[in-house]
Amino acid sequence: MRIVVLAKQVPDTKNVTGEVMKPDGTLNRAALAAVFNPEDLNALEMALDLKDRYGGEVIVITMGPPRAADILRDALCRGADRVILLSDRRFAGADTLATSYTIAQAITTHLMPFDLIACGRQAIDGDTAQVPPQVAEKLGIPQVTYVVEAIEMSNGRMRLRRDLGRREEIVEAELPLLITVPRTANRPRWPNARRLLKYRHARCGFELEAEARRRRAEVHQVLADLKARGLYIETWGAEEIQADLSRIGLGGSPTKVKKVDSVVLKGRSLRFFPPDDKGIKELVGELIEERTFG
Amino acid sequence: MAQHGEVWTFAEIEDGQIAGVSLELLGKGRELARALGVPLSSVLIGHRIRSLADRLFAHGADIVYGADHECLAEYTTLPYARVLTNLIRERRPEIVLYGATPLGRDLAPRVASALKTGLTADCTDLQIGSYESGGRVYENKLLQIRPAWGGNIIATIVSPDHLPEMATVREGVMRVPEPVEGRNGTYVEVPVNPDPADFKVRILERRTHPRRVDLRSAAIIVAGGYGMGSKENFGLIHELAGVLGAAVGASRAAVDAGFIHADHQIGQTGTTVRPKLYIACGISGAVQHRAGMEESAKILAINIDPEAPIFSVAHYGIVGDVREVIPRLIKALRGKL
Numbered sequence: 320m321r322i323v324v325l326a327k328q329v330p331d332t333k334n335v336t337g338e339v340m341k342p343d344g345t346l347n348r349a350a351l352a353a354v355f356n357p358e359d360l361n362a363l364e365m366a367l368d369l370k371d372r373y374g375g376e377v378i379v380i381t382m383g384p385p386r387a388a389d390i391l392r393d394a395l396c397r398g399a400d401r402v403i404l405l406s407d408r409r410f411a412g413a414d415t416l417a418t419s420y421t422i423a424q425a426i427t428t429h430l431m432p433f434d435l436i437a438c439g440r441q442a443i444d445g446d447t448a449q450v451p452p453q454v455a456e457k458l459g460i461p462q463v464t465y466v467v468e469a470i471e472m473s474n475g476r477m478r479l480r481r482d483l484g485r486r487e488e489i490v491e492a493e494l495p496l497l498i499t500v501p502r503t504a505n506r507p508r509w510p511n512a513r514r515l516l517k518y519r520h521a522r523c524g525f526e527l528e529a530e531a532r533r534r535r536a537e538v539h540q541v542l543a544d545l546k547a548r549g550l551y552i553e554t555w556g557a558e559e560i561q562a563d564l565s566r567i568g569l570g571g572s573p574t575k576v577k578k579v580d581s582v583v584l585k586g587r588s589l590r591f592f593p594p595d596d597k598g599i600k601e602l603v604g605e606l607i608e609e610r611t612f613g
Numbered sequence: 614m615a616q617h618g619e620v621w622t623f624a625e626i627e628d629g630q631i632a633g634v635s636l637e638l639l640g641k642g643r644e645l646a647r648a649l650g651v652p653l654s655s656v657l658i659g660h661r662i663r664s665l666a667d668r669l670f671a672h673g674a675d676i677v678y679g680a681d682h683e684c685l686a687e688y689t690t691l692p693y694a695r696v697l698t699n700l701i702r703e704r705r706p707e708i709v710l711y712g713a714t715p716l717g718r719d720l721a722p723r724v725a726s727a728l729k730t731g732l733t734a735d736c737t738d739l740q741i742g743s744y745e746s747g748g749r750v751y752e753n754k755l756l757q758i759r760p761a762w763g764g765n766i767i768a769t770i771v772s773p774d775h776l777p778e779m780a781t782v783r784e785g786v787m788r789v790p791e792p793v794e795g796r797n798g799t800y801v802e803v804p805v806n807p808d809p810a811d812f813k814v815r816i817l818e819r820r821t822h823p824r825r826v827d828l829r830s831a832a833i834i835v836a837g838g839y840g841m842g843s844k845e846n847f848g849l850i851h852e853l854a855g856v857l858g859a860a861v862g863a864s865r866a867a868v869d870a871g872f873i874h875a876d877h878q879i880g881q882t883g884t885t886v887r888p889k890l891y892i893a894c895g896i897s898g899a900v901q902h903r904a905g906m907e908e909s910a911k912i913l914a915i916n917i918d919p920e921a922p923i924f925s926v927a928h929y930g931i932v933g934d935v936r937e938v939i940p941r942l943i944k945a946l947r948g949k950l
Contacts, residue, residue, distance in 0.1 A: 332762050415734075419726060444762055446881070447734035449722040452690070456726035461813040462690055464719045478817070483715040484876075489818040496813075503875075573775035574731035577744050577756060580767045589924055594933025596941055602913070602929060603945045611890045611911050612833070612857065 320375030320472075321433040322366040325422060325451065326359040326394065328387040329444040355390040358439030360397075360507040362500040365469055366437045367398045367508065373472055376400040378430060382410060382421055385525030391552055395518035396510035403429075404523045407556030412569030415445075419453030421567050424560045426458065434494045435477070440465065440501040448499070455497035462497045463490055467504040521545075523552040617753065618707035618777065619676070620646040623697070624655045624669055625716055626688075628821065631668045633789065634712030638782060639673040640790040641739055642710060648741035649707060649753060652676055656700060658693055660686035663800070670798040673790050677798060678704075682805035684812070687819075688716055691811035694723040700803055701728060706777045708755050710739070713781035721781050731772030733757035733780045744771045754778065764881050764904040785829050785885040825876040828860050833890045836862030836879055836906070839870055840895025840916060841935060847872040849939040850894060856946050862886070862906075864896045880905035895935045898923025915939070 330351040366377045379394040381387050382405035391402035405425055413421065426433065436455070441448035448464075455462035468480035470489070477496060481488040482503060522530070522545060531538040545551040557567060565571060592598040606612060622638040624631055639653065646653040654676035655669045666677040680696045701709065701724070709724075711717035713735045725732035738758040744751045755778040757770040772778045828834060835857065837850035847867065854861045862879040863872065879886055881901040891909035896902060898914070898921055906912070907926045914927035915938050924930050931938050 330762065332765065414731065415722065416725065416729065416731060445734070446761070448718050449725070449732060449734055452719060452722035453726035456694075456723045462719070462723070463814060465715055485822055487820045487822075488816055491815045491817055493813040572731070573729070574733060574757075574770050574772045575744075575746065577769040577771045579761075579769070581765075589927050589930055591930045591932060594931050594938050594941075596945070598931070599938065599941045600945045602931070603942070603949055606890070606911075606913075606929075607949060609911075 320370075320373055320435070321430070322369060322375060322377050322435045322437060323426060323430055323433050324359070324363050324366045324377060324379045324394070324399070325436065325438040325454070326363065326379050326381045326390055327356045327439075327442045328353050328381065328383050328390045329356045329442050330354075332443050353386065353389065355393055356439050356442045356444075358441060358443075358500060358502050359390075360439070361502055361504050362437040362439045362498075363394060363397060363399065364505045364507040365466070365498075365500050366435070368505070369435070369469055369472065370398075375434070378403065380405060380422065380425060380430075382406070382413075382418060384411075385523060385529070388521075388523040388526055388552055391523070392518055392521050393510065395521055396515045397508055398511065398514065402521075402552055404525075404552055404554045405556075405560070406523070406525065406554055407567075409557050409564065409568050412572065413567065414572035414574045415447055415449040415453060416573060417567055417569075417571035419450050419457055420571060421560070421562060422450070423454050423457035424562050425555060426454075428560045429555070432495070434496075436460075436495075436497040438497065438499045440499045451497055451499045458495075458497070460495045460497055461492055462499070463492050464499045466498040466500055469498075518550070520548075521550045521552050524554045617649045617651050618705045619652050619654045620649065621701075621706040621709045621777070622653070622655045622674075623709065623711045623717065623720070624657045624665070624677075625712055625714060626657075626659050626662070626665065631665055632712060632714065634714060634717075634782070634784040636668075636672050636789045637784070637787040638710050638712060639669065641782070641787045642708075643673045643790065645708060645739060645741055645755070646675075651707065654678060654706070656680070656697060658685055658696055666798075666800050668792075671792040671794055671796050673796075675798050676801060678801050678803050680803040680805050682807065684807045685805065687816055688720075689812070689814050689816065690719055690723055691813065692807060693720055694727065695808065695811055696803065696805060698724050698727045701777060709777045709779045711779070711781045713783050717781050721779060725779055728777075730775040730777060730779060731770075733759060733770045733772075735759055736780045736782050737786050739780060739782070744773055746773065755780070760881070760904060764900040783885065825874055826860055826862075828862055828877070828879065828884045828886050831860035831886070831888050833857050833859035833892070834862045834879070834886055834888045834906075834909075835859045835892045835894065836864065836896060837867050837872065837894050837935075838864040838896030838902075839866035840897065841867060841872060842895070844872045846936060849935070849943075853892070853894075853939055853943055853946075856943055859890075859892075860888075862891075864899075864902045866899075867896075893923050893927070894939060896923050897921045898926065915942075 438451040470478040592602040652675040655674040835854040887908040913929040914923040
């Protein structure tokens, strides 16, 4: 069985602290740390759990700049069998449609046949949740979103539990299939210590080049060495996946950002009341006077 | 002036009724249709749906495209996506709007991918306006406005060269237009030819839980955060809400800590609310939380940290320990109300 996990490296928008706020109340994006998109870890966990139960291989693929190799190393340490970095300057600026085309193209050209594609429900930077269904459409396979439990897999079918907020569904779907996984599905496993010692040395081609430039060493030597030790992260660009250049990146993206406004915290006429009985009584009196209680 | 296509909304059915967000779309849809000088239409997919179309007419739809078939009685992605994709190809609407519900966010990207058109997720506002790029001016485009980067920026997205322009719209942000009982419209029956290849996902079981709390229609909300410290202390929130006849809300941190069920979560990933009074207790006020409550008419914040961001959106503030302040507040209210 082959399970492909789609992952994304994202700015850590959840931990916006005082340091990343500029004096004018806007965000200093460069100061945000880059992390493994949290729900993609839930998707990876579901994939690894399925592998534990039914065997097979787990392949993690991400599209992003060279530093996105960080999350691929993390995926290897947590138990992924193979990781792939989709990286090419021409992929940059992609909206969800162009991103889904690029990922679907990578899968069609190199990863067929697969049984399951597992994705996080959504990424914390864009919060769109659009790429997974668009990848499924391009691959011509069904999708099941909001999967909190993979109950059973047999005879080319999967039984899944979906959590839709107010509604819960048990569905049966034919493989190959794409699923999306929310954070409530499971608790992602931690990197295994032995794997950590090995796979922290994994490098992608871009990183090799950067290191080689720094050390003025021969790339080929190091690359051959890494390949031999199973520490080389496969890296594919537009050519490797035979991408139609008009359908990737900014040029392949119908939606454009017209403008971006910063959210500036509104100054309100804030009045403080002391936390003692007298202050609170005064506040309650005022709220009643203003008919705030209806 | 160039001729425009219609403005469409996708009408979602929830528990046999038109979903609230689908009625909200009709208010905004009417504004957009008026700006473009085109009819406002809704697409209704299901089984035995004719009577539901009248609700859409009453709330402002001029045309309802109804796809009625027993194999469409329950939502599954592929059959619904096929009906909608074919209908869009045939009728060429200018704009298609969906509620950003689990269903809308499952369906819309699938349709966008098949049509190779743009889609913007979870919009909080929509306008008609112009867009300039490379010396060219595009008139009468849909400006799709949404928060991004965890609510730290507001982006305006356009899709200048592709039709239809499509967006999902956040629930609870737009107002439901007043219904006009007996208002009529044109019902267009859409032929359905199901493809057996689309039935690859079968629903074996479906359970619906009633909503634990109705935050959106509450006049007063008492919300607790991680600063409440424990599930036991969170009892103070329930007690204060009881005195005020208020609904109980929570920040994501309080939900994650297990103080209360996720149905009570307010903020970007929870419910968006705008009550007359919002009392935030032990909530620091991360941007994701503020995004879901800052439109409240009056906000009272109680927090031990005078620097907490919640005070930047509050009208009244009390700096102090919630475990001492809330009991005093309850005592003061019991004496007055």
